[in-house]
Structures are given as structure tokens and as C-alpha cells.
Amino acid sequence: MSKDIKQRTETDDIKTGAPADDAAPGLTDTRTEMDRLFAVAAKSFETMSAGSSQEFLKSSRQTGGQ
Amino acid sequence: MGSSLGKLLFGLEIEFGFTVSDDEGRRFSPQLALGSYLKLCAEMFVHLPGNGGQRLYLANGSLLYPDLGHPELATAESSSPVSLLQSLRAGESMLAEVAAELDFKNGIGSVDLYRTNVDYSAIGTTWGSHESYLSRHDPESFAPKVVGHLVSRIIFTGSGGFNNRSRGATFMLSPRVSHLNDTIGRDGAGTRAIFSLRDEPLSSECHHRVHLICGEPNCSELSTYLRIGTTALVLAMADASVDFGMSENWLTSPLATMRQFSRDPECKKRTICGDKTRRTALDIQRHYLELAEMHCNAPFMPTWAEEVCIKWREVLVKLEDNPVDLIGSLDWPTKLALFKQHVKTRSTLSWGSLVVWTKIVARVSKAFATEPWSRVNSMQIKSLLRNKGETARLLKGLTRTLDKHDLDWTELDAFQDIRDDLCELDIRYSQLYPRGIFIELEKAGQIRDGILVAGQIEEAIDRAPVEGRARVRGDWVRLLAKSPDKFSCDWTGILGEKVYLDLGDPFVTQATWQTRTERERPQRRGVSSR
Numbered sequence: 001m002s003k004d005i006k007q008r009t010e011t012d013d014i015k016t017g018a019p020a021d022d023a024a025p026g027l028t029d030t031r032t033e034m035d036r037l038f039a040v041a042a043k044s045f046e047t048m049s050a051g052s053s054q055e056f057l058k059s060s061r062q063t064g065g066q
Numbered sequence: 067m068g069s070s071l072g073k074l075l076f077g078l079e080i081e082f083g084f085t086v087s088d089d090e091g092r093r094f095s096p097q098l099a100l101g102s103y104l105k106l107c108a109e110m111f112v113h114l115p116g117n118g119g120q121r122l123y124l125a126n127g128s129l130l131y132p133d134l135g136h137p138e139l140a141t142a143e144s145s146s147p148v149s150l151l152q153s154l155r156a157g158e159s160m161l162a163e164v165a166a167e168l169d170f171k172n173g174i175g176s177v178d179l180y181r182t183n184v185d186y187s188a189i190g191t192t193w194g195s196h197e198s199y200l201s202r203h204d205p206e207s208f209a210p211k212v213v214g215h216l217v218s219r220i221i222f223t224g225s226g227g228f229n230n231r232s233r234g235a236t237f238m239l240s241p242r243v244s245h246l247n248d249t250i251g252r253d254g255a256g257t258r259a260i261f262s263l264r265d266e267p268l269s270s271e272c273h274h275r276v277h278l279i280c281g282e283p284n285c286s287e288l289s290t291y292l293r294i295g296t297t298a299l300v301l302a303m304a305d306a307s308v309d310f311g312m313s314e315n316w317l318t319s320p321l322a323t324m325r326q327f328s329r330d331p332e333c334k335k336r337t338i339c340g341d342k343t344r345r346t347a348l349d350i351q352r353h354y355l356e357l358a359e360m361h362c363n364a365p366f367m368p369t370w371a372e373e374v375c376i377k378w379r380e381v382l383v384k385l386e387d388n389p390v391d392l393i394g395s396l397d398w399p400t401k402l403a404l405f406k407q408h409v410k411t412r413s414t415l416s417w418g419s420l421v422v423w424t425k426i427v428a429r430v431s432k433a434f435a436t437e438p439w440s441r442v443n444s445m446q447i448k449s450l451l452r453n454k455g456e457t458a459r460l461l462k463g464l465t466r467t468l469d470k471h472d473l474d475w476t477e478l479d480a481f482q483d484i485r486d487d488l489c490e491l492d493i494r495y496s497q498l499y500p501r502g503i504f505i506e507l508e509k510a511g512q513i514r515d516g517i518l519v520a521g522q523i524e525e526a527i528d529r530a531p532v533e534g535r536a537r538v539r540g541d542w543v544r545l546l547a548k549s550p551d552k553f554s555c556d557w558t559g560i561l562g563e564k565v566y567l568d569l570g571d572p573f574v575t576q577a578t579w580q581t582r583t584e585r586e587r588p589q590r591r592g593v594s595s596r
Contacts, residue, residue: 037394037512038407044506048494053486057186060085060178060493
């Protein structure tokens, strides 16, 4: 992410009143543990996800549900 | 609750998302796919048939059946949250095994099984995970006492996801909440109440059944454990006529409050209560927890009440003090962290800007998109902006909103892409077969606060829980499955051509076969529909 974009998005977060990218409410510490979790999740997602997500969402359309 | 004070019985139903494609990627019709899947289940698992359809009563006390084109599992009735969790995870494991077996069949290209909550395929479906709790009194008599718990428990039971009724990316602790439209009511076509009044006991006349449809499936064992454990305790107290210290309109707008809480990952939003106090979801949960702690040793409470209260308190403290501790533990904090990380690493947009884009896309979709899947891209917007008239006026107004937040129409496509990515991530998280993100995290030791220990799932694949009629039925299912005589089941008994085993008492530990000439099968309220 370029410096300009990063700077702008951080400002957005303040303006919109929403939390910044990695500053989930109270979820800001213990990066090392979380990095491991992110790495496993990202690898798993990449293994499963081939192609566009829009196509996946269409093809995973299911019936029913109550 | 139930026939004896302090003895509780409850169960869960889970609807599974399910798709099958052929070698060339063409989807099988849901009916054809489900028919093949359930046929394979019947071949692989010891069972007796239910009355009609492809209903399979399994030897471990659970029931597998088709429902509107997807498989549904009802766990064995259980007397503790741990035992219920065992039955649930055993069922999930068995269903994944069948999906794997089907995947190897000739002509099958892929099988996908999801423990899903909502469908992001533009049709806005929700999958239920209904809870059943036995009670002594008519649920309508104590429903108002329980609503506050159901509204606020989403801070630890929420599965996390997005509002699938919009094309935006609004994170919700509990996506199911968008599909609820009543506070206390009878579920029917299009009606989903926080506290459902459908009372089908599926047992002898002295029992009632609280049937809750406001919940959703969890991957986290701790979430499921607390969902069942805390709710069972609250219901036990309500059923025992405990004074909850609240007026009937304690929450003045339960549905609006639940929606508000669901959109608040900080758990700080307050709702105005009937006594003019302003309370957060945490405040409301603490009220119920303190009541449960106060009555922990009462005769109507189960032996595991204290254990649940300890975990309940621990989670509330963490939610208040340091929610980061619940990443890798509860579902919604884990998913929220993964979603934020995904945006950070895969998009030029910030997580915060998604709120603005969600509002913009809602307006744009309403004005321009005619088909569920159609997108309006940034080039079209730029072209439309050059025109005059109503459309251009709307877009110019939205442009001013974007300007205010330092955003630009050129990012519209990026937003729509990352929104779809996040929705896929949500579905992949809970995928059961092939193995989804949560299962991979669990295998890698990244999931904390699990409840079950080694061997407990396998144990529940083999046999029903010790307490309750599921064990009696399950053991007979095992014995009779290969009998040359015809037998069938429902929740209240096993029916042979000439004999009948009455399981109308949910707590029965031994039952005697009766000849049908001596006593015809008893009629039970609500049996026909299950």
C-alpha cells in the first residue's frame, strides 16, 4: 500500500468513526500469536479459493434455510 | 425442568449448506444431490428409518433428514452442554465423512458441505440452527424473562459475518439477526421471532418444548457450549418461576436492540430499558449471570451450573477488558480479525472506508441494479455523471459524500471485489468438507478454549448420551437395524409391525416393548411434523 493511500485511509477511519484496519476494538495486541493465526487462515483460504469470489458466491448458491 | 427438578434435556438442529457438481463443474439439482447423499448416509450408518421421507434415526441418538434441498441434523437429546457438543461434533464429523465418500464416486467433480449461517449469493438465505429445551411450563408463560438473554447473548454466541440482505459489507456479530422480525411469536411463513412460541413437546403430555430459532451455527466449541449452557440455565430459572427482577417490558425494543448490539463489536452500545436505565449487552448479560450464580445450588439447577457460570463470567470479563484474548476462541472476534487482516493485505481500501462504501452501494444498487448479480462499475458511474436529470443528481449527491470521506468513485470496483472476497472468506471459514479455515486453524493449534478432549467425539459417534431416551432408542436402533422385521422410529418411540416401544418420557432409561394389540401407539402432540 502506498504511503499516500495509507495516510488517507487512516484519516478515513477517524472521519467515519470506524476502527482502523488493524485496530479492531480492543484487538490491537499480541501480534505474534495473531500473525500465526493469520498465516494459517490465509494459506487455507488460498488453497480453497480459486478464481473470482463473485463466481464462487454464485456457484455456492443453495436452496432452503429456515 | 423435565420430569425431575435439576434434570435438563436439550438438543440442536443444524441446517447444512450443500452443493454437488459433476466432472465438468455443472451443478446437480439440490434434490438429486441430496438424494444421493442421504442414500450414502443410509449405507454407511446403522439406522432405522423414520416415518416417511429419507429420515434416518442413527444409533448415536441423532436424526439425519432432508430439509428444503439440504441435509439437516438433529443431535441426540443431551443433558449437559458438553454432551450436546459431543453429539454435534460427532454428527458434523459423520456428515463430512459421507461428503468425502460421495466425492470419490464416478461422475462427481466436487462436493461442498458448509456449516453456514447466511448465503451471500444475492438471494439472501439464512440457515438456522434451532435449539430445543424441555420445560415443565408453557414457554409463553415465561418468554418475556428470557428475551433479554437471547438479545444480548450474541456477544459470545454470534458467528460473525455480514448482513446478507445488502450488497455492502456491514459486519455483524450475528448475521442471523437481520432475518428476525418479531420478538415473541409463532414461527411461520416469513416470521422468525427472537423467542418462538412453537410448542411441540415430542414427548408425553406433562412436557413442553422451548424451540428457539434465533441462533446460528458456531464453529467455536466455547461459543456453542455457552450458547446452550447459559440459555439452559436461564430457561431453568424461568421455568422455576424465579423472580428475574425485571418488568415484562425490560427491553423496550428487543428487536431493534438486538440489531444494534449485532452491529457493535465494541459491545459498548446502550439500549434504553423499561426502568429508564441505559444498559449495554454486557450489562444485560451480567444481570442474567448474577441470577444464575445466585441460584447455582437450587434444586432446579443442573449439576454443571457452576462450571457454566465460571466460563460465562470469564468471557464477559474478557469482552469488557481485553477482547483480543477471544481471537481464536469465540467465532466473531476471530472472524473480525481475519476480515480486517484480509482487507489490509488484499485491498487498497481501509476497513473503515467499507462503512461509507456500504451506504453508497446501497443507494446505487437501489437506483440502478435490476438483476441480483448485476454490478454498476465505476466507468458507468462516470458516464452517468455527465448526464442531466434525476440520476445525475443522485450521483452528484453521493459524490459529495465520497468527497467528505476523501474517497473516489474509482474505488467502487475495488470495494465490490473485496466485499465478495470477505463473503467467500466467511463461507470458507465454516466449510466442513473439504476442510475449511476453522478446521485448519484447529488442526494447527490456533484455536483456544476448546471444550472437548480426545476421544469424546469418537465416543459420541458410537453411542447416544448416557442420560435420556436417546440412549435407549440408539441401542435398540443398533440391535434392530438388521432385523428381518420392519421397524421405524420417531422421537417418542420405535414402531414394529406388532410391537411398540414407548419413549414418550424423555428421561426414560429402560423401556418395555408392548404388543400393539395390548396398547396402540400413543398419540403425541407435535410428533407428525418432526
